Amino acid sequence: MGAVSSTFIAGVELFKKGLGLPIGSLTQLQRIRLGKRYESRNPLIKDFVPLANLGDLVFGGWDLFPDNMYEAAMKAGVLEAHQLAPVRRELEAIKPMPAVADTAYLKNLKPVHFKKGRTKFDLAQQVVADIEEFRKRTGVDRVVMLWCGSTEILPDRAPVHESIEAFEEGLKRNDPMIPPSMIYAYAAISRGLAYGNGAPNLSADVPALVELAERTGAPICGKDFKTGQTLMKTTVAPMLKARMLALTGWYSTNILGNRDGEVLDDPGSFRTKEKSKMSVLDTILNPELYPDLYGHYHHKVRIDYYPPRGDAKEGWDNIDIRGWMNMPMQIKINFLCRDSILAAPIALDLALFLDLAKRAGLSGIQEWLSFYFKSPQCREDLKPEHDLFIQHLKLKNTLRLLMGEEVLDHSGLDYYDPERGAAVAAPAPKPHTRKKKAVAAR
Numbered sequence: 001m002g003a004v005s006s007t008f009i010a011g012v013e014l015f016k017k018g019l020g021l022p023i024g025s026l027t028q029l030q031r032i033r034l035g036k037r038y039e040s041r042n043p044l045i046k047d048f049v050p051l052a053n054l055g056d057l058v059f060g061g062w063d064l065f066p067d068n069m070y071e072a073a074m075k076a077g078v079l080e081a082h083q084l085a086p087v088r089r090e091l092e093a094i095k096p097m098p099a100v101a102d103t104a105y106l107k108n109l110k111p112v113h114f115k116k117g118r119t120k121f122d123l124a125q126q127v128v129a130d131i132e133e134f135r136k137r138t139g140v141d142r143v144v145m146l147w148c149g150s151t152e153i154l155p156d157r158a159p160v161h162e163s164i165e166a167f168e169e170g171l172k173r174n175d176p177m178i179p180p181s182m183i184y185a186y187a188a189i190s191r192g193l194a195y196g197n198g199a200p201n202l203s204a205d206v207p208a209l210v211e212l213a214e215r216t217g218a219p220i221c222g223k224d225f226k227t228g229q230t231l232m233k234t235t236v237a238p239m240l241k242a243r244m245l246a247l248t249g250w251y252s253t254n255i256l257g258n259r260d261g262e263v264l265d266d267p268g269s270f271r272t273k274e275k276s277k278m279s280v281l282d283t284i285l286n287p288e289l290y291p292d293l294y295g296h297y298h299h300k301v302r303i304d305y306y307p308p309r310g311d312a313k314e315g316w317d318n319i320d321i322r323g324w325m326n327m328p329m330q331i332k333i334n335f336l337c338r339d340s341i342l343a344a345p346i347a348l349d350l351a352l353f354l355d356l357a358k359r360a361g362l363s364g365i366q367e368w369l370s371f372y373f374k375s376p377q378c379r380e381d382l383k384p385e386h387d388l389f390i391q392h393l394k395l396k397n398t399l400r401l402l403m404g405e406e407v408l409d410h411s412g413l414d415y416y417d418p419e420r421g422a423a424v425a426a427p428a429p430k431p432h433t434r435k436k437k438a439v440a441a442r
């Protein structure tokens, strides 16, 4: 119940009262093209796939501090008091359930509102009981769990993460390699509930919980909401690669002053975030395939906690690139963003799409939701897809597939030659002949 979740929930409650536009949400605002371009079929995504209505959403949460959602939103200071006033009653009614806490995984906060249990397994059962109580109290049909908690220190992968049996054993003997986010994830997944992870910690991204999700029919996705700087990175890097422009260096720095920034001031939590932010360039640029262009670039990411800035984060990127005949050029990006304003619509879309996935019988890793994440969870033997545009296409094509519509490859060949349907592969172009080269040279 911090900045992201309070901003998300306040926005939905405002929308329910007709007081705000859910800008940034694909589920609410984006249209999806169906069929051929001349058919002009472009319904809103929410009219195309059967999503839950915002009016039907009910919220609950856990936190290490007892502040209700209104107090949390006021402290986060993302939306202003006058914006929160019309939904104050609704937000005050959302009181946090006691958290699963472990200070070994979170250095900069001192929890005061947490569960007591003999073992981690007991704590997981208490979270399950909380969910059941929430379900009864609110009368909801379905439940989705989203981790919007602080970034935990990243535990190393350990044998306890490798199978369901080892994990459950570990819960029962309080294995130190199981952080709180994994306990929440286990509670949700063991009951077949959808689980999404907005932070960079491993959480459900270990074989034990992936296997459990497949077994219980729980859709899962993560990790780390793709908001400010990484959103920019995964937009600009694909352009460099598409145009075969070389990269010499990419220096990224951020200042932010919210509680997330305070947590990230701890080197352990920062390393978790750094790992999440660093991986994107290599997977987009494929240095192994293009060693001349991307084999030796410098990549540096910094985050500095600077309280006066609050949630209004500022990110700078200095990108050194090279073009034709190795001539150097620079790109500078200065993004004065608002972190939680960018994260809130992601939380909404994930809640609705995860609920859709569950009803569509999709279980385990939902790679089609990579669009929303800095470190998209995918099968262990695959590389994650980071390119925002491929991720977007993947998401929309999955929706088309789910609804029995044609998947679009955007080749467009069939508009000019009906024999070449989109699904028919074009024959390989003829190789250049010496004669043609000679003509061109003359």
Ligand SMILES: NC(=O)c1ccc[n+]([C@@H]2O[C@H](COP(=O)([O-])OP(=O)(O)OC[C@H]3O[C@@H](n4cnc5c(N)ncnc54)[C@H](O)[C@@H]3O)[C@@H](O)[C@H]2O)c1
Binding pocket: 001, 002, 003, 004, 005, 062, 063, 064, 065, 076, 099, 100, 101, 102, 106, 109, 147, 148, 149, 150, 151, 152, 180, 181, 198, 199, 200, 224, 225, 226, 227, 258, 259, 260, 263, 338, 339, 340, 341, 342, 343
């Ligand atoms: N703000 C963004 O735009 C953004 C973008 C990408 C990722 N994230 C990630 O999302 C997460 C939330 O971000 P935020 O800005 O809302 O942070 P925040 O600090 O405002 O809120 C996090 C909340 O989680 C609580 N918490 C920590 N451990 C907990 C536990 N074990 N159980 C229950 N509650 C716990 C904290 O007390 C805090 O209230 C962070 O991990 C952050 O790195 C945020």
